Amino acid sequence: xLQVNDLHKKFKTTTAVNGVNLYLDQGESVGxxxxxxxxxxxxxxxxxxxxxxxxxxxxxxxxxVFKKPDVIRPVLGVVPQEIALYEELTAYENMHFFGKTYGxxxxxxxxxxxxxxxxxxxxxxxxxxxxxYSGGMKRRxxxxxxxxHEPELLIMDExxxxxxxxxxxxxxxxxxxxxxxxxxxxxxxxxxxxEVERLCDRVYIxxxxxxxxxxxxxxxxxxxxxxDTILIEVHQKSEQFIDQxxxxxxxxxxxxxxxxxxxxxxxxxxxxxxxxxxANASQVKVKGVHVQTPTLEDVFLHLTGxxxxx
Amino acid sequence: MWNLIRKDFLTISRDRSEVLILLxxxxxxxxxxxxxxxxxxxxxxxxDPIPVALIIExxxxxxxxxxxxxxxxxGLPEQAIEQMIASAGTIDPAASLETVLHxxxxxxxxxxxxxxxxxxxxxxxxxxxxxxxxxxxxQFSYQTLLAFYLAEETDASIxxxxxxxxxxxxxxxxxxxxxxxxxxxxxLSMAFATEGEGVETSISEENFGVINHFSSGKPVSAFQYxxxxxxxxxxxxxxxxxxxxxxxxxxxxxxxxxxxxGARPLNYLLSKVVSAVVLTLIQLxxxxxxxxxxxxxxxxxxxxxxxxxxxxxxxxxxxIGGFAAFMTAIAIQFNNDAISGFFxxxxxxxxxxxxxxxxxVEYFSPLMRELGNWTPNxxxxxxxxxxxxxxxxxxxxxxxxxxxxxxxxFITLAVAIFPKRRLM
Numbered sequence: 001x002l003q004v005n006d007l008h009k010k011f012k013t014t015t016a017v018n019g020v021n022l023y024l025d026q027g028e029s030v031g032x033x034x035x036x037x038x039x040x041x042x043x044x045x046x047x048x049x050x051x052x053x054x055x056x057x058x059x060x061x062x063x064x065v066f067k068k069p070d071v072i073r074p075v076l077g078v079v080p081q082e083i084a085l086y087e088e089l090t091a092y093e094n095m096h097f098f099g100k101t102y103g104x105x106x107x108x109x110x111x112x113x114x115x116x117x118x119x120x121x122x123x124x125x126x127x128x129x130x131x132x133y134s135g136g137m138k139r140r141x142x143x144x145x146x147x148x149h150e151p152e153l154l155i156m157d158e159x160x161x162x163x164x165x166x167x168x169x170x171x172x173x174x175x176x177x178x179x180x181x182x183x184x185x186x187x188x189x190x191x192x193x194x195e196v197e198r199l200c201d202r203v204y205i206x207x208x209x210x211x212x213x214x215x216x217x218x219x220x221x222x223x224x225x226x227x228d229t230i231l232i233e234v235h236q237k238s239e240q241f242i243d244q245x246x247x248x249x250x251x252x253x254x255x256x257x258x259x260x261x262x263x264x265x266x267x268x269x270x271x272x273x274x275x276x277x278x279a280n281a282s283q284v285k286v287k288g289v290h291v292q293t294p295t296l297e298d299v300f301l302h303l304t305g306x307x308x309x310x
Numbered sequence: 311m312w313n314l315i316r317k318d319f320l321t322i323s324r325d326r327s328e329v330l331i332l333l334x335x336x337x338x339x340x341x342x343x344x345x346x347x348x349x350x351x352x353x354x355x356x357x358d359p360i361p362v363a364l365i366i367e368x369x370x371x372x373x374x375x376x377x378x379x380x381x382x383x384x385g386l387p388e389q390a391i392e393q394m395i396a397s398a399g400t401i402d403p404a405a406s407l408e409t410v411l412h413x414x415x416x417x418x419x420x421x422x423x424x425x426x427x428x429x430x431x432x433x434x435x436x437x438x439x440x441x442x443x444x445x446x447x448x449q450f451s452y453q454t455l456l457a458f459y460l461a462e463e464t465d466a467s468i469x470x471x472x473x474x475x476x477x478x479x480x481x482x483x484x485x486x487x488x489x490x491x492x493x494x495x496x497x498l499s500m501a502f503a504t505e506g507e508g509v510e511t512s513i514s515e516e517n518f519g520v521i522n523h524f525s526s527g528k529p530v531s532a533f534q535y536x537x538x539x540x541x542x543x544x545x546x547x548x549x550x551x552x553x554x555x556x557x558x559x560x561x562x563x564x565x566x567x568x569x570x571x572g573a574r575p576l577n578y579l580l581s582k583v584v585s586a587v588v589l590t591l592i593q594l595x596x597x598x599x600x601x602x603x604x605x606x607x608x609x610x611x612x613x614x615x616x617x618x619x620x621x622x623x624x625x626x627x628x629x630i631g632g633f634a635a636f637m638t639a640i641a642i643q644f645n646n647d648a649i650s651g652f653f654x655x656x657x658x659x660x661x662x663x664x665x666x667x668x669x670x671v672e673y674f675s676p677l678m679r680e681l682g683n684w685t686p687n688x689x690x691x692x693x694x695x696x697x698x699x700x701x702x703x704x705x706x707x708x709x710x711x712x713x714x715x716x717x718x719x720f721i722t723l724a725v726a727i728f729p730k731r732r733l734m
Contacts, residue, residue, distance in 0.1 A: 089324075
């Protein structure tokens, strides 16, 4: 359905996208995972035909989207990272306006507005101006507007940034429903690995403008088949503790997490005794040590030496 | 297209600060300027009659005798001389001025005191007993007759002394004398041109304290002037409001979202033209109607007047639409809204000043007046004022064509500048 080939985008002094290749099949839900500044939004802007690539091409159902933007625009829904709405207008007026720009009118338009408002759970608040909405409600209307014309392909750029858990959960559930029940193809970008893990069949991991890994979740996690992820929970953190762990021959990566440290070690390595010994030497009190099932976050850590939200 | 325009109207009408600038501020300024400056600069002056001393040192009989001697010396036939003397007796400038100063129209403005001699009058002026002294000097009639009948260069002049610290009253008295002098000279010249028909000095209160921009036409009241002045000034803000809103759409990514719906960039630009045109027409209609309801600005006018007003307003709104599109194109192309800020923050005031919104252009030099007529608001103000003065539509068509040309130019530039492919 969507094919991106060797996509590059250079700005004056930086290369935002550097040879990205990806594809998306009909009905698939694909994640684009990467930290802020990885080039996800630039890639999406090019797929959405808003930004010309420096080189490379993007094909939708075989057609070049830059030579003929109309092959993709009528069936493309894009949820931008920003709240791209008229805040002085009500939710209903925003949906009415964008619905009309998509060519809907009359009863069809009214019915569609009601249907989408129901889907995003804002039917009762439809007559309030968007500027009075909470962050989560704005995000939901931001998505609703993109669904007015029943797109075949929905691109969502960090749709849950900065919102409350309840709205986040609602949005994730809605995306899953759109994909599973309505068969909508979804390209979902995020730096929240748990969202991508929950929603997507396949994942592209992006960093510094490049795709550094791709595949199904299981395929990506198998990258860590020869490693274990160990979570060390501590009372207080210590630079000396990290330095000494780094010097350990079996430790491959270390990242700070809220409760302590996440350490990737060679699979089956018996490092528990060493961890406690280093902790003692660094005067760090250990609350607990757990071996974890690898996550996409761990894969990213393994590949880049950084956390997704660094 | 209508969908885009409706959206612009809704977003702007719900922004209180915009409504304040576009509608409330001009109405407040019309009221303030109309009441405050109108009585001083335009309308009748509500003040006590000005005490003025009139000293006539001129003796008509003596002057006529003197004049007769000159005519005899010129060798004119006796019959002609008697005819000229008889005619000269009827055009005595001193008597005409006295008649004017005693006229009922000026009695509310001038309290004429005639029982002073020169010395007493100067003393009265020093003690503010009188605020002006008008002296018709000796041989004034004689000098005047020489000038008119024998085309001799003379120094015939009426002397005026005024109290400096009473500027307004002094200006009024000076204005009356100047007006008298102009009127007297004109009518006397016309009388000579029509071979000695009787001269009638006509001076009335309406000749003072009104604006006369043009050589003829009805006077324009203060409220009419400032309603037009503020309307054309604040209509300029519509252009910056529309372009500023467009830039907000770009910044908030709504513009990009719109483009992804398949909307054409040039349709979007055209919608800005139409939005600005519609908003300007609504704004002007509200201002004109409200001003008429509150201040009786355009009462006693017929359907023809309102139709012409609508035509001028439509042409004006076109240039505002063009300007809105031009600023929109620059803001979107260069991703910078500085032009709207510069325009609303400074250029509007300069345009308003040049166009005559802030003070009547009759106080400007001819160059400044011409410059003002090349601003859209100035050109339209001239057209509006000519309409109020009773001119026909055809007489101010050149101004309308000029503004239409500006509108076309702005729209053409906007189309050339507006990005057609890069939409972020």
